[in-house]
Amino acid sequence: MRRFRFSLLLLSLFALHVFAQSKPTPSATKPAVQVTLGQSIVALNGPWKFHIGDNPAWADPDFDDSQWETVDLTPQAGSFDPYDGSSGYVPGWTAKGHPGYWGWAWYRIRVQTAARPGEKLALAGPSDVDDAYQVFANGKLLGSFGKFRGQGLRPVVYETEPMMFFLPQAGTSGGDSTEPTTQLLAFRVWMEPNTLTFVPDAGGIHFTPLLGEDSMVAARNQLAWFELVRAWASVAIVAALFFLLAVLACSLVLFDRSDPVYLWLAAVFLLTALYSAMLCLTAWTQLAESAWNLTLAVFLNPLTLGGWVMVWWVWFRLRSPAWMPKAIAGLTLLYMLSEALGENFFVTAISHPVSATFHLASLGIRLLFLLLLVLIVIRGIRQQGREGWLALPAVVLMGISQFQNELEILRVRVVWFPFGTQASLELIASVALAAAIFVLLLRRLLLSLRQQREMALDVKQAQEVQQVLIPAERPQVPGLTIESEYRPAREVGGDFFQIIPHATDGSVLIVVGDVTGKGLQAGMLVALIVGAIRTAADTSFDPLYVLQTLNKRLCGRGHAHATCLALRIAADGAVTLANAGHLPPYLNGKELAMEGALPLGMIEQAEFSLMRFQLAPGDTLMLMSDGIAEAQDEQGQLFGFERIHAMLRQPITAAEVATAAQNFGQQDDILALRVERVTS
Amino acid sequence: MQEQGTQVKMAEVKGSSGNPITVLRFVGDITSTSEAVVLGTYEGLSPETSQRILLDFSKVEYLNSSGIALIIQLMYAASKKGQAIQTFGLTPHFQKVFTMVGITKYTKLHPDEAAACAAFD
Numbered sequence: 001m002r003r004f005r006f007s008l009l010l011l012s013l014f015a016l017h018v019f020a021q022s023k024p025t026p027s028a029t030k031p032a033v034q035v036t037l038g039q040s041i042v043a044l045n046g047p048w049k050f051h052i053g054d055n056p057a058w059a060d061p062d063f064d065d066s067q068w069e070t071v072d073l074t075p076q077a078g079s080f081d082p083y084d085g086s087s088g089y090v091p092g093w094t095a096k097g098h099p100g101y102w103g104w105a106w107y108r109i110r111v112q113t114a115a116r117p118g119e120k121l122a123l124a125g126p127s128d129v130d131d132a133y134q135v136f137a138n139g140k141l142l143g144s145f146g147k148f149r150g151q152g153l154r155p156v157v158y159e160t161e162p163m164m165f166f167l168p169q170a171g172t173s174g175g176d177s178t179e180p181t182t183q184l185l186a187f188r189v190w191m192e193p194n195t196l197t198f199v200p201d202a203g204g205i206h207f208t209p210l211l212g213e214d215s216m217v218a219a220r221n222q223l224a225w226f227e228l229v230r231a232w233a234s235v236a237i238v239a240a241l242f243f244l245l246a247v248l249a250c251s252l253v254l255f256d257r258s259d260p261v262y263l264w265l266a267a268v269f270l271l272t273a274l275y276s277a278m279l280c281l282t283a284w285t286q287l288a289e290s291a292w293n294l295t296l297a298v299f300l301n302p303l304t305l306g307g308w309v310m311v312w313w314v315w316f317r318l319r320s321p322a323w324m325p326k327a328i329a330g331l332t333l334l335y336m337l338s339e340a341l342g343e344n345f346f347v348t349a350i351s352h353p354v355s356a357t358f359h360l361a362s363l364g365i366r367l368l369f370l371l372l373l374v375l376i377v378i379r380g381i382r383q384q385g386r387e388g389w390l391a392l393p394a395v396v397l398m399g400i401s402q403f404q405n406e407l408e409i410l411r412v413r414v415v416w417f418p419f420g421t422q423a424s425l426e427l428i429a430s431v432a433l434a435a436a437i438f439v440l441l442l443r444r445l446l447l448s449l450r451q452q453r454e455m456a457l458d459v460k461q462a463q464e465v466q467q468v469l470i471p472a473e474r475p476q477v478p479g480l481t482i483e484s485e486y487r488p489a490r491e492v493g494g495d496f497f498q499i500i501p502h503a504t505d506g507s508v509l510i511v512v513g514d515v516t517g518k519g520l521q522a523g524m525l526v527a528l529i530v531g532a533i534r535t536a537a538d539t540s541f542d543p544l545y546v547l548q549t550l551n552k553r554l555c556g557r558g559h560a561h562a563t564c565l566a567l568r569i570a571a572d573g574a575v576t577l578a579n580a581g582h583l584p585p586y587l588n589g590k591e592l593a594m595e596g597a598l599p600l601g602m603i604e605q606a607e608f609s610l611m612r613f614q615l616a617p618g619d620t621l622m623l624m625s626d627g628i629a630e631a632q633d634e635q636g637q638l639f640g641f642e643r644i645h646a647m648l649r650q651p652i653t654a655a656e657v658a659t660a661a662q663n664f665g666q667q668d669d670i671l672a673l674r675v676e677r678v679t680s
Numbered sequence: 681m682q683e684q685g686t687q688v689k690m691a692e693v694k695g696s697s698g699n700p701i702t703v704l705r706f707v708g709d710i711t712s713t714s715e716a717v718v719l720g721t722y723e724g725l726s727p728e729t730s731q732r733i734l735l736d737f738s739k740v741e742y743l744n745s746s747g748i749a750l751i752i753q754l755m756y757a758a759s760k761k762g763q764a765i766q767t768f769g770l771t772p773h774f775q776k777v778f779t780m781v782g783i784t785k786y787t788k789l790h791p792d793e794a795a796a797c798a799a800f801d
Contacts (some may be wrong), residue, residue: 384693467778476739516746559712561749563781596782599745602752629773636741640773668744 032063034566041124041212042222044109045074050204052093054104054188059136061184065108071096073208081128081207082200082408084231086413092130092203094196102196105204107187109146111211113167114180119350122217123185124210125163127224128200130191131290135209138184146190148290153367155190155303156382158286159293162224164217183582185209185381192293194383197342197359198405217598227420232283235423238430239276245434247269251677252441257317260315265437268307275300305402306332308433312373312391315440316380321475328372338362342567363406370399387440392428396438403428462492477501477508479571481678484656487670494522495669496530500537506571509541513582513600514625525560528553529600541568543578547600551580554601561601568616573615573677580608583629586622587613589648591641621675622648627668628661639664686713686714688721695732695800702730707739710747718750731798736793738769748781755786768796 014160050070055065075088093105115121125145132146132155142165147156157462167183189204194653198204212219249266256262276297309328319325341350342359377395379386404425407414414425422668474482482499496516500509511533515525529550536549543566554560563582569575577585577592581599584592595609615621624644631639639661652670661670682788687707695701702725710718725733733762735751737743743751770778770791775789 036784514745516749517745559749561745563745582782596779596784598752598785599749600751600784603756624779630744632742638773642778 010282016319017554022526025384026156041210044111045208045210046070046072046109047425048073049108050093050105052098052101052103052105053088054106056622058106058108059141059186059188063108067099068108071107073205074396075208079418082415084228085415085420086127086227087233088207088209089128090206091201092191092206094203096154096203097200098203100196101203102191102193105189107189107205109185110178110182111185112182112212112578115169115213119443120169120214121167121211122164122214123167124212124217124220124224125165126187126205126207126230127162127211128159128160128206129189130199130206131160132190133205134188136184136186136188137165137167140168153190157190157192157290158288159282161284161286162221162228164221166214169209169634176210181425192290198408202406204451230317231417231422232280234427235276236280236281237670238427239273239280241434242269242273242430242626245437246273251489259314261311262455264307264311268304269434270309271300271304272464273326275304276430277473300337301402302332302335302339303473303640305335305366308395308398309376312376312380315391316383317375317382318376318379329588331368331372335362335365335369338365338474343429344621347506359416360603363403366402368439370402371401373479387443388660390443391436394432397432398429399424401426430679459520465523465527475529477569478506479573479678480569480674482506482510483673484673485654487658487662487666489627489666489669490519492520492523494518495627496525496526497623497671497673498530498533498537500541502541507541507568508567509537509543509546509566510548510623510627510673510675511564511566511624512671513562513580514627514669514671515562516559516599516627518668525562528560529562529564531603543576547580549577551600551606551608552604555604557601561599562624563599567621569677570676571617573617574612575615575621576610576612578608578610580606583626586644587626588619589622589645589650591645615675615677617676617677617679620651622652622657623673624656624657624673625669625671626671627666627670628657630668631661631664631670633665640658686710686717690718690721692724693734693797695797697799697801698801699726699732701732701734701797701800703734703736704723705736705739709742710740710750711742711744712731712746714747718747720755721753722754722757727763731763733758733763733765734793734796734800735765735767736769737767740769740774743777745773748783751778752781752783757789759786761779763771764800766790768793768794786787 002642049065049069050071051058051065051068058065071093073090075090078087079089080087093101101290111119123137123142124572125133131146132144132148134140134144134148139539145163146158148157178238187205191203210217212220212634229564246266246269249269251261252262252265275296278288282290282293288305292518300608310325312322313328338358338361341354342357342362347672373395374392377388377392378389379388388586401414401424404414406574407425415421431561474484477499484497484499486493486497492513495513496515497510497512498512502508513529515522515529532550532553533546540546546566549563550562550564554562562580562589564580564583566574566579567577567585577594579594580597584594586592588618592611592613594611598606600606625638629639629641629644644657645656654674657674658670685708689705689707691703691705693701693703699737704721706718722733755765765787767778767783767787769792770789778784786798788796790799
């Protein structure tokens with residue numbers, strides 16, 4: 001048995017004020033830089049005695065371990081932890097003669113220590129262990145990492161965190177002895193079976209335990225915590241970034257419910273944020289055991305990958321094959337299943353060859369996903385060109401990152417540590433995807449703004465066309481005073497009127513109407529109707545003929561319906577009035593009693609109501625659209641016919657009628673047209 | 681005003697003579713967006729089993745010109761299939777509007793359900 005000699009190593013250099021504690025020597029009388037050899041810490045590189053299996057007697061200092069294997073935990077120069085980048089990584093037992101082994105194993109070492117008077121010794125637990133351990137000193141349990149639940153039960157394991165254990169006082173009970181004493185330190189280690197699938201060179205202790213004075217070990221422990229926090233800080237930032245992106249995508253859903261891509265984006269961003277947050281939680285705390293990570297990975301990774309495939313499918317607006325979304329859902333479920341079985345979730349129920357088969361299946365499904373992603377993006381490139389090219393690098397990177405564990409096992413470097421923080425291939429791929437999506441969303445926003453500007457221009461032009469069609473200035477008709485007020489609810493209105501004086505007989509044709517609907521579509525219908533009125537008037541001023549002509553034009557045009565009122569006022573005041581479902585005119589404040597009739601465009605054989613009456617000098621006619629009666633206040637109360645009756649009992653202008661309805665609460669286009677017969 | 685979606689609840693009641701009456705109870709606003717609900721529900725009725733149709737507008741908040749056009753289309757289709765339609769539940773405002781647009785050529789407007797059902801006999 002080789003003895004390990006514990007020695008004082010750490011040198012503290014003081015620039016100006018130092019106290020020498022060494023005994024004076026002749027040379028010390030001469031001026032010299034004074035140093036203090038004091039607090040120290042040493043790595044227990046070994047040699048350690050090692051044995052797989054488990055036996056409580058192996059904690060006993062008198063147990064003869066001479067037949068055990070000897071292992072050296074001295075790290076190779078330049079070695080580092082593949083997960084958090086810490087230097088000094090040591091391969092585990094699977095790389096030292098026990099490939100494929102999982103379960104219990106013991107490490108033992110004898111050390112001779114000598115603490116200075118008044119000082120205590122402590123042990124810093126290994127900063128990376130697969131997966132849980134107990135530590136004994138001379139057969140006495142000092143502590144553990146992981147939750148040990150008794151003989152025969154598997155411990156609950158966590159991601160390794162810095163631990164510190166106080167050694168029993170060496171030497172005499174007074175603790176002032178500097179006499180060296182020998183202690184047997186033993187580590188009882190447990191490794192989960194699924195650790196084999198994602199940790200290269202898995203098995204037991206990966207960092208040498210440190211022994212030293214308690215204050216020094218505590219300082220080293222604190223430093224190890226800082227390093228741990230720094231290593232996972234990038235993942236925490238990514239979690240926060242993706243959470244914000246999820247919020248952004250959700251708000252885009254509110255802006256544009258017609259495009260499902262924002263919903264898919266919100267889902268994948270949220271899943272990525274959740275997974276990253278969980279990684280940090282398990283790395284920094286013992287609130288969540290390692291198995292949670294694995295469980296989450298089994299469900300979240302397939303959902304995220306399937307979600308991304310759907311994002312690009314929807315983003316590029318691909319439609320065929322129609323079964324693709326179902327195929328993606330099916331593949332996602334298969335991926336989950338193969339991960340659950342391949343990661344050895346059911347250790348006691350499934351044999352290793354079976355779980356290895358499922359792991360291979362998982363590999364195949366991920367390859368299929370990668371292929372699908374590339375195919376979708378290639379089709380996107382064919383359809384949309386630039387957008388597809390922008391997405392391609394990020395998508396390919398994400399596809400490759402799905403094989404991060406396999407690449408790690410094959411010793412391909414997939415994790416880097418700039419400034420001591422972790423940057424895995426998975427992390428880089430996620431950020432690259434987020435960046436690509438950000439650029440694409442920005443591009444889409446700019447295109448949308450351009451389209452909106454073009455649409456606004458179209459509406460403006462339609463408004464100008466309508467202004468040409470709807471007369472702003474009334475033509476002069478001998479014997480009549482005509483005033484009109486038209487207030488569209490939107491830029492382009494759906495109400496219309498035409499005043500066409502006859503060229504020779506002194507009569508005038510007045511047509512007032514309201515098409516169903518509002519906005520540009522209604523405005524275009526108005527243009528069609530006004531054209532038809534003008535054409536019909538070239539042939540005849542008969543109001544019934546005009547309505548029948550308009551009806552023929554509108555029938556069979558889908559939603560092209562309109563109520564319409566046409567009247568011809570002869571030079572002597574004789575009025576012929578035809579109505580197609582429009583509000584009858586008010587003669588001297590009283591509504592004319594007319595039989596109801598269908599609006600234009602409903603059926604070809606529609607019969608319109610007709611009446612004749614005489615307009616005497618001083619008589620007034622008020623023609624209105626339904627936008628007046630159906631104006632609504634904030635409580636939803638209608639302006640209604642009663643208010644119209646009340647208003648028209650007194651002399652009132654068309655503008656006053658329109659203003660009253662508008663102030664009440666305009667919902668639709670408002671049109672009021674007043675005709676008064678005057679003596680010519 | 682915030683537009684409310686349209687719902688059509690279908691029910692069957694017996695008239696005083698024991699004949700079945702199909703009731704379409706409209707709820708919410710009837711506008712251009714109600715086409716699938718209004719005409720879709722009507723087209724789902726079998727002309728053989730739904731010879732008498734009662735339209736209930738008592739839960740309708742608002743009808744605009746596009747909504748009225750839909751009701752006219754429904755009425756016209758029913759008249760072509762020989763189905764009888766009675767209507768109730770309209771406010772005085774919309775009774776006037778329905779009369780104005782000639783709907784009363786296809787249906788009578790009643791003050792309540794009992795009067796409307798009785799009109800089938």
